[in-house]
Amino acid sequence: MAADDRSRSEAAKQRRQDQLQRWLGSETDRTGTELRDRPSTSGGRRARVCFAQGAVFMAACSAGDREEVSELLKQGADINHANVDGLTALHQACIDDNIDMVQFLVENGSEVNRGDNEGWTPLHAAASCGFIPIAKFLIDHGALVGAVNSEGELPLDVATEDAMERLLKAEIKKQGVDMENARREEERVMLRDAMAISAGRGTLTPHSITGATALHVAAAKGYMEVMKLLFQCGLDVDCKDCDGWTPLHAAAHWGQEEACSLLADNMCDMGAVNNVVRGKIPVPHCLP
Template identity: 40%
Template sequence: MANHLELLTELQQLDKVPSLERLRAAQKRRTQQLKRWAVYEKEMQNKKRKADKRRGHGNLLENRRRVSFAASIALLEASARNDPDEVRYLLKNNLSPDLCNEDGLTALHQCCIDNYEDMVRILLAHGATVNAQDNELWTPLHAAATCGHTGLVKILIQHGADLLAVNSDGNMPYDLCEDDPTLDIIETAMANRGITQEMINETRAAVEKRMLGDIQNLLQDGADVNQHDSQGATLLHITAANGYAQAAEMLLEGGARTDMRDSDGWTPLHAAACWGQVHVAELLVSHGANLNAKTYMEETPIDLCEDEEFRNHLLELKHKHDIIMKSQLKHKTSLCRRTSSAGSRGKVVRRASLSDRHNLCRKEYQTEAIVWRGGREKEERERESEQENSHSTQPDDAPQVPGILKDGSQQNGCISSTPAPPASNGDPVTPDPCDPDPAPSAEELKPKERAQTLSELKKQRAAAKLLALPVLNGHLGNGSTKPSPEDPRMPLVSSNGSAVYFTPASGDPPLLRLKQPIEDEDPKNDSCCCIS
């Protein structure tokens, strides 16, 4: 038997040879190990016999403890030792030839691995199931085809072995066969049975179709698709490991989570990457699976991927995902918007800088001023022309009424506190000391053009509303009337008794200029209803 260093050297050499030669070398070493164990067992039995003779045979039977094994272990052990007599003896004692160990491995599986043709015939003759499956759905034909045992493949095919049996990896026996003579035998048998490519594809998809039906029933019943099994795996883990893209898509649409972990901390993306399921991995990433997720052993899906091409593809997906996440983050920061606090739907308030808000306010003021003034330009021109005609036809002794400009300034420079009515004796009217020119020209009557602000416009609007209130010679009352439109020169009296004149040529009504009441004035001289 070779020592440990020789075995290590042999392992390094076997890495460079095909799998078939590695299997043969392993079988050779296993045979040597069994022989060495048989020699060791005989030596131990001889030592026990000598010890029994010394202590006496009677005492030995009383003190010896009997050890018994299960029937499955005995059958598997006899098959592994290639002992046909013991196998026949066990099978004659009503032992089932399909007994298996905890991995689901039967005696027929073990004989196909070890290439024991006589033992395979004995087991098949006693009713062993030719298509028995272990925990990974491997049949004896899978084992014989993988190991390249041509004789065993022929025997199994003669006894009706399933050529389209699919294991848990989705592989059939001819998929696993690397030995050309053995592969020719399998393909010839498939042709003789009339197996076509369509049948192969349907057989491969049969398991996924059954799973699709089960998932659909679960979704209709409202069951939880994220439920864990004994190993912590979910349905999405199983579909990802087996590469069932349609089943995985149905689960994702039904609410399956991509971040669920099994007992080892694996996500469905870890399972897809480990087993090289490219399409399922792309589907999981498109539904938000994290490529940076780590297992309890600090392994990412990329670390578990053994295929170099698939690894590069996952790296590309990770790079694209990082770019998309960065662009979305940048887009969110640039789109600064919030919903109105008043609860109005569909309104968006965009934030702006201080300079932008200042420019926007100035633009609004200018727009409102233009609207306020633009509509009256034509009317002011008509009023000016009418004013010129009235001055040209008016006699020289007619009283001149000063006008008030739109912006609050008097046409002639000041506001008359009291009007100058014409004398009863026909004397000329005494001119106002503030008005050096009793007959102003049309140019003087024209309102001055200057920039107006929004505050001034608001004040003028408020003044127009105040002047629209009913007044009568400085006295307010319930039965007062507005100035007659037939006499636009009629003075409007304010609350403090001062007269304010308004003419059509003066534009909008001005602001009232109120005077503070005189404290020394005797209230007896005025009427009782004076408001001054």
């Protein structure tokens, strides 16, 4: 493995750990637990039934019970149902190294390129775990080797095994994927969308689960031109996600010093406190 590839892989693993650590104990994490523990008599009928069915479906998939999974699908279960952090049954089957369930789900309509809340596709999951047969199957059934997660990482970037790297590099070469262009795709899309909004041809909608805005994402990744356009659109510099994180929290957490400075120049609240760590303010991470 080349030194720069190894460095990228180690950085990817560390960022994933940071992502998971942020999620644990967060408002969205607790919301998911509350939903799982909620008595069946609470809430509206439709929401209760849908959630219960989705939870049962994912449990059946995890148990490898094809008969029950098939029956639930006949009853209308959503094969692409996702839990609170965006994982589908296909993601979980990849993580569990359950190729039989992976094959069953894909053959019955699971979305092979569906991303979780961090943009990780099932192929990202298989690549990071080193499960080559699953990765091969996913690729043969349309998984994109050029798909990027929320960190702009390809499945190759999160692969930790030499054999997995060889497989993905061979497929990238076969498909003619420009890796650097793929990694920059998210920024290009966000810039295009921000330009459309600035011209009055679109609207800004926070993430349905996390409450994060485009400004949170741009700040976390240092997309400076996107941030500048979003400021022109009048987006609140101190907007908060469901965990109380402002864009400054996001920029500070991911070490984006230039983004921190730009937020400060736009009069963000330097003493903002989130909901996850009491008294946590973003300033010390990247500003004097």
